[in-house]
Amino acid sequence: MNTLEELKYYCNEKQPVGAIMLSGEWGCGKTYFIENELRKELEKTHVIIRISLFGLSSIESIKNEVQLNWLQSYIDEKSETKGLGEKGINTLQGLMNVVNEETKNKFGPIGFIINKLSSLDIVDFIKVAPTIGNKKVVLVFDDLERSSLSTNDILGCINDYCENLHIHTIIVAKEEYVKKNEYKETNKSIKYETIKEKIIYKTLVFNPDYCSIIENIINNYDCNSDGYKQFLITSIPKINNIFIAFDSPGILKKEKVLTNRPHNMRSLKYALHDFERIYKILHTKCFENIDGWLSSFICYSLCCKANLIDFNKKDNPYGDIFKQSIEQTLFPEEYDSNCITNGMKVYVQNGTWNLKMISEELDTIIENKEKSELQLIKNYYLDLEEDDLNKYFSELLERAYSGGLSLYDYVSFISTCKNLRIYNLLPNTIDWNKVNKGIQIQCEKLIESGEEQPSLINRIDINDGYSEVEESAYKIISDFLSERILEFEKNKQEYNCLIENNPIDAIRKVEHCFFVKFDMDMAIATAKGFIQNPNKRKRYIAENFENAWEDNYSNEKFEYQSSIESFKSLKEKIQAYSDQCEKENLKISKINTDNFIRILKSLIKTIQTKIDNEGEAI
Template sequence: MNLIEELKNYCDINNPVGALMLSGEWGCGKTYLIKTKFIPSVKDTYVFVCISLFGIDSLDKLRVEVKKKWLEKASEFDSLNGTKVSRVADSCRRIFDTIKDRLPENWQKKGEVVSSIMDLINFMPISNRMFEKKVILVFDDLERTNISCTDLLGCINDYCENQGFNTIIVANEEKIKDRSDNELSYREIKEKIVQRVIPFVPDYEEVVSNSIELMSCGIEYKGLLRKNEKLLVKILSGDFNDNAIIEQYKAKNYKLGSNKEREECQKEEEELRKLLAQRPHNIRSFKCAIQDFERVYNKLVKEDIQDCSNWLLSFTCLMMTNKAGLLQEITRYGHLFWYPNVEKLYPELFDDNFIVDGFSKWVIQGEWNEDVISKEIQLFLKKEKAATPLEILRTYNLPEVDEEIIDEGFKDLLIEVYAGNLSLDEYILFLYNCCYSRMYDFDLPTIDWEKVREGIRKQIKYLVESDEKDSHSHRMIGDDSKEHFTEDEWSAYQIIKEFRDNNVWIYEKNQKLYIALISSDLNVAFRELSNKRYNKFSLEMEAATINAFKNADNMDKNHFSGWFVGIWGQYSNSPEIEGQGTTVSLKKLRDDLNSVMQEYKEKGKNIAAGHTQNFIKKLEAIIKTESEDTTVEQ
């Protein structure tokens, strides 16, 4: 069916019996067809007055909007024929003068009522002809209005039947049914008012091709889009064999068992059918997907990903599903997200191996974290490069690995686990895979869990003592998953969780930095250490502090105590600082300073002794505050 010809034939009818409805899904291009293809093809024959019903909540506002758009269209003839427009303007002025003469005198002066030509809209007559041309009314977004369906269609019918306007309604008829209290009433109203409904199905190949060619983007990226054009058409058109998807589900899940299990499967099958029926075809969502993916593409290329096709297709599937409100987020072992609905809607094209969590968070939550995404892409590349059984088991989820590889490589993996040679994320993957082994009834070699916990502690010690950072942005185990893990597995994870939650790594790093800077460059220490986070003032930090103070000149000694108190003066009020251990170290610092002060006095270094005494007094005030707080608590 040629939609343009159908629309032309309707517009040719004089005194139509009813309106013509063009119905299709949201975002499928109905309005685009009307405004960019149909109207330009007949613009010399008809005058089109287009009204969006989006958000209009009363019939009075609707009638005003129709007249307003009619007058705006009339004003467009100004450049074509000024005389004709002047007739419209003269008519408006005559109405204005008539009303003004009848207004109270104070209103006439203030102009509080009928102050502009737009205020006269309610008094302006409109006709189905405009300068010898037939006027076609186009009502768009019918289902998005806040007026009841009965009242709205009745008003539109008045324009069509009583005023003789050819009227085109652009709508998503399914949404009108969804919001109607009684679908039968809508059908009855439609039968009297709508002459014919034309279903709109876009030419998806043309839409995708135009979207790609008209898109402003890099040459290389446009080449990627062209390369995958047919598969992008498949995603937008939803050209999937849904019957086969249903049959695959039934073959997998319908097994001999209790009636309750069968009823549950039948319920899930019905939910699957409903989901497939909602597969989106929204052109706007599709354009958003391929436009947003250019940023992803640039990031992938920067990280040395050679072929981005699977990433493009998976990203587009995810975006389409999310925009349609069909995304069902589920936390899965080893991942922040899992998307069963996307996999069901696009079974041949969506692969969550090509959707890292950082990209998902950007699509779903609008958060782009450059560092996290970079780490996740590097992890993907590491998986891609994994060749030996040991490398594969360190990077892949157990269900993705062949049994032969597990048998061959797991004992080697245990050696690395016990030795503390896995990253913390790899240890978490190891715990997940132990859990997977029970889910899939796969027997693993005997595991010594005390050695596993010791291996985790070795890795944590390595992180603390080295300059390497913990890549804790990748894997985690939620508390709601505890039931799936054994006590040994859970206790091993708690060591990692406690390390990360308590910021042990940050505290240890800052203590090391404190000792290093205060021992080497006081000016840098004064500048850099004040805003760091600490969980205690350790004996090692005390030793570095007393040595730094002794080696400082009097100028630095003068500033030393004030700077020190700025860091530790409120330690008793900080919930993250260990009070008892810090107090012990501060008392030792006070005692050491007393010894240093006596040395200065004996050597006649009275200025240095004065700075030291000032430092001691400030320390005693801090320690006294801690002692008072302890007494109050007791």
């Protein structure tokens, strides 16, 4: 006979021979079982009155709680419209049948009702009976181990209802903790086992139907996020596996693992509530296997709430390589350390929600996953199944088209395409124009970000079987890095800022740094800086400008043609300013400006000579 049938049989006995104890671990669903399954089974024949002993500080308060709940149940049974109209008056008159004779004689039938309608102590006059109408009363005393009162005193109080009033009584507790509490109590003349033998005639160990409880919890869960409820419903089999047996062997024997696993349904409710925030982020970032993240989060939450995780232990210098965590040991099939981040763990531990931290951790996972897919195709393409190769390559190709690879990864991509082509394994037709555009997008991103110049550490030999389109794609990368465009762009930005406010440092920047050219942006910034600076700085710019550029235009990579056009543009702007100085009679500014024009003409002539010489050499 299962637990429900046992309790039904007990409650249907004509007269109880003692109380029944329903024992089970915290949060396993004992109270839910009483309030839902047992109440539903007995609703036509019994009235179940549940009293939580948690927080009740005296035996008198327990008795008052029983009286108050019994009275409420009486009113609920006797009146459909509680306390209203004729039915309400009839219900109150019916209370005369359950008050003691002394009270009736003192007030009389009508006087009692009138005098006590406004009294807060009406429960003091209620006589608790084993029946309400034609229904038997079942008293359920919950949370015995959580009471601050003496266990013996509580059981003595409960015994009065069971033995003397013949009311069917169920005591709900985690009995092992009741026994532990016995040793904390002092001046005890009777041991728990002794008084238990008198009052409790049978103890039932509650074996919950976790699948039913989990399904009910999720069906009744009120979500804030669109789609989360449906996600939980589809994840029920995954959640069930956390609370029921697994097939594959763990590090510990199956029975021992299951015994030590936390099975707290309240902790599950908290975890489902907390994971809703995480679900929204994972869903937004298009993570797959979100149910795996949910499973790992629940496992960690259960262990954390059960105080199984030691947060004060010293870090192992080798990490967790040689030792499994408690959550990995207890949930070897359900917990995946790759599906929970440090930010999520902190959220479980102390309730601190750090959206930025968790988002950054997930972004890093995405980035590493993308890299690992490329490495998988590059290094292990002959180990993959056909479907996996097609899937990974399609995703990789989309990122290559959109500029989603680093330059280093683009080179690996080109090399991988060549190898797959040779083995006739290319799953898709590659649009190399789109690949080239993606490379250019990545180059522009690097320029905008101001990153340092990377080195091309994964060079490829274009003579090693590469096709023309593969060579062209690689050349874009090679030229970008060999021409030191990133370095130039960064130096240019710094120069343009300095020339306006600190021209001395700007000139020194040109002297000591690499500039592949002098472009129109620099011409505009130089003209603006020269015009707005005082004469002292104007003179410095004019006297040092040509010498500063000498090392750069002597470099064979210097772009003479585009630079000479920019120098000419600068000269025109400075000439316009010279004309303005003459009109405004700014004589000193006019002298420094004309001197600068002379320097620019000399510089332009030198560069033109180099262009002419290169033309003759060709």
